[in-house]
Amino acid sequence: xxxxxxxxxxxxxxxxxxxxxxxxxxxxxxxxxxxxxxxxxxxxxxxxxxxxxxxxxxxxxxxxxxxxxxxxxxxxxxxxxxxxxxxxxxxxxxxxxxxxxxxxxxxxxxxxxxxxxxxxxxxxxxxxxxxxxxxxxxxxxxxxxxxxxxxxxxxxxxxxxxxxxxxxxxxxxxxxxxxxxxxxxxxxxxxxxxxxxx
Amino acid sequence: xxxxxxxxxxxxxxxxxxxxxxxxxxxxxxxxxxxxxxxxxxxxxxxxxxxxxxxxxxxxxxxxxxxxxxxxxxxxxxxxxxxxxxxxxxxxxxxxxxxxxxxxxxxxxxxxxxxxxxxxxxxxxxxxxxxxxxxxxxxxxxxxxxxxxxxxxxxxxxxxxxxxxxxxxxxxxxxxxxxxxxxxxxxxxxxxxxxxxx
Numbered sequence: 001x002x003x004x005x006x007x008x009x010x011x012x013x014x015x016x017x018x019x020x021x022x023x024x025x026x027x028x029x030x031x032x033x034x035x036x037x038x039x040x041x042x043x044x045x046x047x048x049x050x051x052x053x054x055x056x057x058x059x060x061x062x063x064x065x066x067x068x069x070x071x072x073x074x075x076x077x078x079x080x081x082x083x084x085x086x087x088x089x090x091x092x093x094x095x096x097x098x099x100x101x102x103x104x105x106x107x108x109x110x111x112x113x114x115x116x117x118x119x120x121x122x123x124x125x126x127x128x129x130x131x132x133x134x135x136x137x138x139x140x141x142x143x144x145x146x147x148x149x150x151x152x153x154x155x156x157x158x159x160x161x162x163x164x165x166x167x168x169x170x171x172x173x174x175x176x177x178x179x180x181x182x183x184x185x186x187x188x189x190x191x192x193x194x195x196x197x198x
Numbered sequence: 199x200x201x202x203x204x205x206x207x208x209x210x211x212x213x214x215x216x217x218x219x220x221x222x223x224x225x226x227x228x229x230x231x232x233x234x235x236x237x238x239x240x241x242x243x244x245x246x247x248x249x250x251x252x253x254x255x256x257x258x259x260x261x262x263x264x265x266x267x268x269x270x271x272x273x274x275x276x277x278x279x280x281x282x283x284x285x286x287x288x289x290x291x292x293x294x295x296x297x298x299x300x301x302x303x304x305x306x307x308x309x310x311x312x313x314x315x316x317x318x319x320x321x322x323x324x325x326x327x328x329x330x331x332x333x334x335x336x337x338x339x340x341x342x343x344x345x346x347x348x349x350x351x352x353x354x355x356x357x358x359x360x361x362x363x364x365x366x367x368x369x370x371x372x373x374x375x376x377x378x379x380x381x382x383x384x385x386x387x388x389x390x391x392x393x394x395x396x
Contacts, residue, residue: 112310
């Protein structure tokens with residue numbers, strides 16, 4: 001993350017300040033919820049002055065997003081051709097991102113503010129730019145287990161929904177072995193099967 | 199809905215007032231978004247005084263929920279034994295509920311407020327009390343197409359996620375033929391198949 005932010009023209013940046021702010025934001029989200037994570041509260045907890053925070057992030061929303069969602073390097077799944085293995089890594093990665101306590105606290109509020117601000121591109125950005133193509137690449141490279149008739153985009157949408165539901169819906173959150181459950185159902189959606197009974 | 203509300207002790211209720219308030223709430227949600235749908239704004243648009251509104255609903259959240267989610271009779275899907283047909287009706291019903299413009303405007307904000315208020319039971323209530331057992335009943339009654347090894351609860355969770363994603367995530371909302379896409383993937387998750395390759 002810091003690479004993309006450190007090169008702003010003008011002033012050299014102190015990465016420890018970024019980290020302090022983002023850590024404080026996550027702590028506030030987990031301990032007190034989204035409403036409590038104001039710039040003022042973040043400033044107080046991190047010991048970084050609000051004016052220094054605004055020099056780094058253009059809005060509270062930007063801070064929250066960066067605190068909650070990691071940079072792209074963390075979520076890159078390089079396909080191996082082994083479908084089950086690749087899907088498992090993919091599912092585990094995204095469940096971990098959305099299932100982290102700070103993300104759970106922030107996601108519904110972020111969705112609400114996108115809705116009211118018309119920032120319609122954002123949820124896609126959350127899965128980090130490469131998630132949809134990455135999923136398609138996993139299927140393309142798979143040596144077996146993928147029905148050519150299945151629409152990979154549809155399966156991705158359903159998977160995204162399942163991951164979101166796990167972050168948002170308490171009855172879903174509570175279920176155990178989330179990775180294996182979701183891997184199993186994803187493989188079921190993808191696999192070639194007997195001709196469908198109608 | 200009105201049956202469950204009309205029997206409060208004390209005063210007979212005028213159902214046209216309920217309808218005016220709920221209609222006004224939906225209009226505000228669609229036209230101006232969740233933030234704008236305050237009790238005061240609802241009172242102004244509906245022509246029903248705020249005190250009369252508070253006599254009927256205990257909070258703004260209660261009004262919003264009732265405006266957005268219909269009563270149980272609307273979403274009862276009686277299984278016929280024809281899996282594809284029953285799943286299609288089930289999916290169509292829930293996509294319609296969550297995909298309605300007023301629901302789309304309200305859902306993220308409602309989720310956010312549940313999260314911050316710790317009202318963890320609510321998203322289940324949204325699917326209307328009977329949705330999860332109803333889904334299980336559809337599978338139980340199906341004459342074919344259901345692998346006994348599949349976990350119906352897991353499939354329901356994924357379906358719930360897919361429906362939510364369609365209400366919340368713009369790239370998912372835009373895709374066409376949502377009912378058929380989701381029916382197809384649900385049947386894929388459920389069907390008995392060849393032994394899994396690992």
